[in-house]
Amino acid sequence: xxxxxxxxxxxxxxxxxxxxDQRVAPHDLAxxxxxxAKDHRALGKWRNYHLIGDVIRxxxxxxxxxxxxxxxxxxxxxxxxxxxxxxxxxxNIEVVRPSNIEALKSAGMFAVAASIVLMAVLTLSPGAPMxxxxxxxxxxxxxxxxxxxxxxNLTEPGQQQAFETEFGQMLxxxxxxxxxxxxxxxxxxxxxxxxxxxx
Amino acid sequence: xxxxxxxRMRKISLKAGIRALFIIWVNSSIGVLYASExxxxxxxxxxxxxxxxxxxxxxxxxxxxQVEAMTVVRRVQDxxxxxxLYALNGEAREVVRDMDRVWCYIPDKNVGVHDYRxxxxxxxxxxxxxxxxxxxxxxxxxxxxxxxxxDRMTTQVKVLPRxxxxxxxxxxxxxxxxxxxxxxxxxxxxxxxxxYLFVNIEIGREIADSELESVTSKDQLVWxxxxxxxxxxDVNQGQWQVIDLPAGYRLTKHILRMTxxxxxxxxxxxxxxxxxxxxxxxxxxxxxxxxxxGLSKMGAVHAYRNNIENHWVTVMGEVPAETVxxxxxxxxxxx
Numbered sequence: 001x002x003x004x005x006x007x008x009x010x011x012x013x014x015x016x017x018x019x020x021d022q023r024v025a026p027h028d029l030a031x032x033x034x035x036x037a038k039d040h041r042a043l044g045k046w047r048n049y050h051l052i053g054d055v056i057r058x059x060x061x062x063x064x065x066x067x068x069x070x071x072x073x074x075x076x077x078x079x080x081x082x083x084x085x086x087x088x089x090x091x092n093i094e095v096v097r098p099s100n101i102e103a104l105k106s107a108g109m110f111a112v113a114a115s116i117v118l119m120a121v122l123t124l125s126p127g128a129p130m131x132x133x134x135x136x137x138x139x140x141x142x143x144x145x146x147x148x149x150x151x152x153n154l155t156e157p158g159q160q161q162a163f164e165t166e167f168g169q170m171l172x173x174x175x176x177x178x179x180x181x182x183x184x185x186x187x188x189x190x191x192x193x194x195x196x197x198x199x
Numbered sequence: 200x201x202x203x204x205x206x207r208m209r210k211i212s213l214k215a216g217i218r219a220l221f222i223i224w225v226n227s228s229i230g231v232l233y234a235s236e237x238x239x240x241x242x243x244x245x246x247x248x249x250x251x252x253x254x255x256x257x258x259x260x261x262x263x264x265q266v267e268a269m270t271v272v273r274r275v276q277d278x279x280x281x282x283x284l285y286a287l288n289g290e291a292r293e294v295v296r297d298m299d300r301v302w303c304y305i306p307d308k309n310v311g312v313h314d315y316r317x318x319x320x321x322x323x324x325x326x327x328x329x330x331x332x333x334x335x336x337x338x339x340x341x342x343x344x345x346x347x348x349x350d351r352m353t354t355q356v357k358v359l360p361r362x363x364x365x366x367x368x369x370x371x372x373x374x375x376x377x378x379x380x381x382x383x384x385x386x387x388x389x390x391x392x393x394x395y396l397f398v399n400i401e402i403g404r405e406i407a408d409s410e411l412e413s414v415t416s417k418d419q420l421v422w423x424x425x426x427x428x429x430x431x432x433d434v435n436q437g438q439w440q441v442i443d444l445p446a447g448y449r450l451t452k453h454i455l456r457m458t459x460x461x462x463x464x465x466x467x468x469x470x471x472x473x474x475x476x477x478x479x480x481x482x483x484x485x486x487x488x489x490x491x492x493g494l495s496k497m498g499a500v501h502a503y504r505n506n507i508e509n510h511w512v513t514v515m516g517e518v519p520a521e522t523v524x525x526x527x528x529x530x531x532x533x534x
Contacts, residue, residue: 167495167502167515170478170480170502170513170515171500171515173467173478173480174469174516190260190267
């Protein structure tokens with residue numbers, strides 16, 4: 001059953017992408033709509049894609065709890081490709097969902113919210129390759145020698161954004177658990193407020 | 200003239216010299232110890248002031264060759280904290296928070312985000328959750344000079360790391376209240392990697408309700424958010440363990456959660472030495488998934504990602520590169 005929905009998910013992602021690019025033939029589209037209409041869960045996913053698209057395009061104007069709930073559901077349901085292409089993993093791995101998934105679902109919602117903010121606020125650059133910089137630092141430091149560093153440059157804008165978003169999420173999660181033990185109480189929220197494009 | 204008296208004189212003078220040196224050494228040691236104790240006292244004052252004082256002021260946050268100017272208003276009343284942080288340049292982004300919740304206003308994106316905080320004890324600019332004695336295992340405390348910051352006199356406290364697994368802190372505390380008015384995060388080369396300092400501040404004055412209200416109306420934004428507090432599951436023994444921690448670091452949190460964007464199970468471990476903290480995130484890799492491997496840097500934050508046993512292991516924290524790399528090498532799947 002899980003495989004079926006994964007397959008639908010993959011088909012849908014491709015089709016939505018192609019629809020956006022207007023590369024779907026009419027008969028393919030009809031077949032697709034027919035499949036989606038027969039399946040309640042697939043229909044929900046289809047709505048989610050539309051909703052997220054509307055939000056991204058700024059076409060959603062209503063506010064209130066109902067809207068918030070829908071957006072939240074959409075974000076929960078929408079899988080996001082977080083990582084840019086660098087070192088593909090070829091192993092066949094099944095994603096295992098725990099039985100208490102519902103209880104756990106809300107755990108990351110602060111980060112969902114924060115990641116939305118971070119996408120808007122933070123430019124978490126992966127930075128330049130660190131090997132040279134570390135080398136010079138380690139040369140001054142005989143106590144600790146850093147291992148070799150392999151950093152991949154991100155060339156595609158989408159990859160960069162995905163990278164930033166994922167690391168932004170982690171940064172906020174990290175900050176939430178460490179704010180009381182450091183100066184991060186200020187810095188974590190200052191990062192949310194800061195305008196990265198300041199020149 | 201025999202040689203003996205001359206020798207005796209030399210011997211006496213040598214003894215006197217040693218005694219004098221010993222006295223100087225004892226005095227200087229006492230002085231160093233006293234300064235260290237005084238520095239530790241200042242750290243406690245800073246901690247205490249952050250927890251109890253209301254204030255309002257403007258500060259600059261400097262990182263990665265960028266300078267951000269912000270206003271902060273904080274009110275502590277009956278043990279409860281409320282705070283508003285507001286960007287002075289660029290878009291009028293702001294964060295309003297209390298002990299339990301946070302509201303983020305992003306007017307340039309027409310978006311607002313509200314949520315429950317995971318740690319209500321989080322504070323600004325609070326430091327030192329651990330005992331000073333524990334911190335002494337990993338840091339040296341020194342008292343620096345006096346400096347005028349935001350038109351107030353401050354005393355500098357240097358928190359110097361004993362090894363390269365953590366940054367140093369140069370802190371300037373208000374002499375009257377103990378509030379932290381300037382903070383520099385210092386790397387092993389002695390360079391500042393992140394800094395903030397107040398340019399003006401009013402401490403202890405009454406904060407009106409209106410000062411804690413956002414500039415942007417809530418009605419103007421599309422809001423994302425939660426209607427209940429966040430939940431996580433604490434785990435006593437996760438699937439992953441770190442074999443050899445850097446000196447002074449200890450595990451303070453180990454939870455299981457779902458990743459927010461793709462709803463996948465993830466282990467999250469938090470390690471701290473009392474000042475510096477590092478997180479490790481472990482998530483199962485998916486078929487065909489790819490990501491960046493290696494070291495990344497964002498201001499004072501370093502992150503190192505690796506693939507171990509078909510899992511993505513990401514180590515992240517406001518610590519030097521050596522620390523995240525060390526932890527990335529020491530984490531293993533529990534058999």
